[in-house]
Amino acid sequence: MPTPRETILTALYARLSALPATTLRGDVLPERVPSAGLLILRDGEPGEPEVTLSPLAYHYQHRAEIEAVVQGADRDAVFDALTASVGAALTADRTLGGLCDWVEAEAPRPVDLPVEGAASLKAAVIPVVLHYSMADPLT
Template identity: 40%
Template sequence: MSALELALDAVKTALASIEGLDIHRNRDLPVKIAAGGFASLHDGESGEPEALLSPARWIYSHTADLVIAVERASPAARDAAFDALRAAIGAALVADRTLSGTVDWVEVQPGVIDTETPDGGNGIKAGSIPILLEFTADNPF
């Protein structure tokens, strides 16, 4: 597995510790959201790595995108559930800033919040959270 794939897998594993969270990789928002919330980790982009010579190493600052959503009938319940989910995500990721040694540093960044209410359905509050992963790889791939 590549250093990037190991890092993304470690993020997903850390988030799987959140009770009731329905966590996926690269998945669209489902029609029905689990009571504990929905999260999908999207690959994101790395940008240009910094190259080190002797020995050859590449230092990456990769930003993955975590899409999250909760569904509740009332705006107050929706806001509370969304806030609790964001707090749980932050706590899960900062508990081990190296994600068991797969990265040099992980950082949760401020994201974007959106509120949608489908016709005849409960309201959905969704957002995306950028997750910065700093890691070193022994090849540029």
């Protein structure tokens, strides 16, 4: 049985997979970027929890990351549409179906990456903060 943390990350991955871009989880950047763009979900760090004692609960502000990558002549417009679609997917249900208390993305910081012999990439990391509580940090 998956832990609440894994269940939340799986739900976030499912939400991103519904977008037109190709979505991966924890994979390396493939050789080719699809025309609709590419999203790679990185599990990130749960960080140090705040603890309440009665009842015992560990409250996390888990920082996951979404790598957004586009390539091609119209990469600025495709990148803008891709990041906007990620934002819309997250704001549509900020609790991921009640699995977490709140989901909030931070602004991406895009960079252009030259590729020898091909169109350059436009990429950014989109930090996503997942607020949730667990009864035990390991289960």
